[in-house]
Amino acid sequence: MFTGIVEELGEVVAVEDLGDAARFRLRGPVVTEEARHGDSIAVNGVCLTVVDVRNGEFAADVMAETLSRSSLGALAPGSRVNLERPMALGGRLGGHLVQGHVDGTGTVLDRKSAENWEIVTVSLPEHLTRYVVEKGSITVDGISLTVVDAGPDFFTVSLIPTTLALTTLGSKQPGDPVNLEVDVIAKYVERMLAAGAVGAAAAAQPGRTESEGVK
Numbered sequence: 001m002f003t004g005i006v007e008e009l010g011e012v013v014a015v016e017d018l019g020d021a022a023r024f025r026l027r028g029p030v031v032t033e034e035a036r037h038g039d040s041i042a043v044n045g046v047c048l049t050v051v052d053v054r055n056g057e058f059a060a061d062v063m064a065e066t067l068s069r070s071s072l073g074a075l076a077p078g079s080r081v082n083l084e085r086p087m088a089l090g091g092r093l094g095g096h097l098v099q100g101h102v103d104g105t106g107t108v109l110d111r112k113s114a115e116n117w118e119i120v121t122v123s124l125p126e127h128l129t130r131y132v133v134e135k136g137s138i139t140v141d142g143i144s145l146t147v148v149d150a151g152p153d154f155f156t157v158s159l160i161p162t163t164l165a166l167t168t169l170g171s172k173q174p175g176d177p178v179n180l181e182v183d184v185i186a187k188y189v190e191r192m193l194a195a196g197a198v199g200a201a202a203a204a205q206p207g208r209t210e211s212e213g214v215k
Contacts (some may be wrong), residue, residue, distance in 0.1 A: 001087055001092055001097060001098070001099060002047070002084050002085075002086055002087060002098040002099070002100050002142070003084070003085055003087050003094050003095040003096065003097070003098060004045075004084070004094075004095035004096060004098045004125055004137075004139045004142060004144025004145075005084065005094040005095045005143075005144060006081060006082040006083065006084055006142060006149045006166060006167045007030055007031055007054075007084050007085060007164055008028050008029075008030040008081055008082075008083045008084075008142055009029055009081075009082065009167060009168065010026050010027055010031070010043075010080070010081045010082075010083040011026065011027045011028075011078065011079070011080055011081065012024060012026055012027075012075050012076065012077055012078065012080075012081060013025040013026060013027050013057055013077060013079060014055065014077055015075065015076060016066055018085045020063075020064045021061060021062060021064055021069060022061075022062050022073075023058050023059055023061050023065075023099050024048075024050075024058045024059065024061075024062060024072075024075070025057055025080060026043065026044070026057060026058055026059075026060070026083070027056060028041070028056065028057070028058065028083045028085060030054035030083070031058075031083045031084070031085050031113065032053050032056055032057065032058050033079070034135065035050050035053050035058055035085070036050070036053065036055070037050060037051060037053065038083075039086075040081060040100070041058065041060070041084070041085060041086075042062070042082075042083065042085075042086075042098075042141070042142050043069065043072065043081050043082070043083060043104060043179075044070070044072065044075075044081050044082050044141040044142050044168070044178075044179050045070075045082070045098070045100060045139050045140070045141050045142030045143070045179040045181055046062075046066060046072055046092060046100060046102055046142070046179060046189065047099065047100025047101065048060035048061075048062065048066075048069050049061070050186075051175055055154065055208075056180055058148075063127060064096075065101075066188070067141045069102055069104070069105075069107050070102040070105060070166070070179045071141075071177040071179050072161070072179075073176060075109055080144040080168050080171070081121060081168065082143060082167050082168050083142075084142055087100050088099070094110070094144075094161065095137070095139075095144025095184075095186070096131035096137040096144050098138075098139050098144060098181060099181065099184055100142075100179065100181070101181060102181055103128055103131075103178045103180055103181050103182050104125040104127065104128050104176050104180050105125075105127065105158055105178065105180060106122040106124055106140075106160070106178050106180050107123045107174075107175060107176065107177055107178070107181055108120060108121070108122055108173060108174050108175065108176045108177075108178060109118050109121040109122060109123055109154060109174060111172075111173075113175070116160070116161065117159055117160050117161070118147040118158070118159045118164060119148065119157075119158055119159075119160050120158075120172070121154055121155075121156045121194065122154060122155055122156070122157070122178060122180075123153060123154050124154050124155050124180075125180075125206040128155065128180060128182055129150075130190075131182035131183060131186045131190075132147055132150045132155050132182060133147065133150050133185065134148070134149065134150045135147060135173065135178040136150070137150050137182070137183055137184060137185075138155065138157070138180065138182060138183070139180065139182075140157065140169065140178050140179070140180060141168055141169065141178045141179050142179070143163065143165070143167050143169060144159055145157040145159075145163075146158070180199050
């Protein structure tokens with residue numbers, strides 16, 4: 001579990017093509033400080049398992065499923081990435097609850113500069129629209145952000161100077177892809193409400209008891 005508060009702006013050192021997968025080596029002295037084999041590190045919002053750690057770098061294997069569902073497949077040596085270690089139980093929850101499980105990808109559509117911040121517009125896949133609300137939380141490339149505007153196929157976020165300076169969003173341009181993760185609590189609530197509606201409908205059918213209807 002993560003919080004969406006980026007700890008370090010890392011760099012892709014190497015990408016090894018494994019056919020239906022890839023092995024990434026990434027530089028991140030902060031996130032690898034106490035990392036061991038089997039630990040998790042979020043890379044642009046994607047939870048990856050550490051398979052090797054040495055000299056401030058770590059390696060992680062990325063499956064075809066992850067490459068196809070996220071923007072990690074577009075990374076190359078020299079690419080900058082947002083890095084975050086899992087949250088520690090008992091620690092402060094600075095952002096919101098983030099799993100590191102990408103729900104889809106969007107594209108930076110526009111960015112407008114203001115005096116002390118920037119407004120960035122990102123496209124929103126249709127299947128994620130219902131989970132994104134004004135003033136709610138969304139994770140963009142692993143960064144916990146507050147939604148300013150929630151449109152039918154886009155959303156906007158306001159970025160402060162710290163976010164612009166310390167994450168990849170400072171250099172993203174219109175047309176660049178980003179990983180999106182919506183609020184997991186919203187997805188659970190939707191599933192539970194749907195199950196309740198199905199159970200209630202089944203229980204209402206003639207000749208069935210309420211207990212039979214909700215099995």
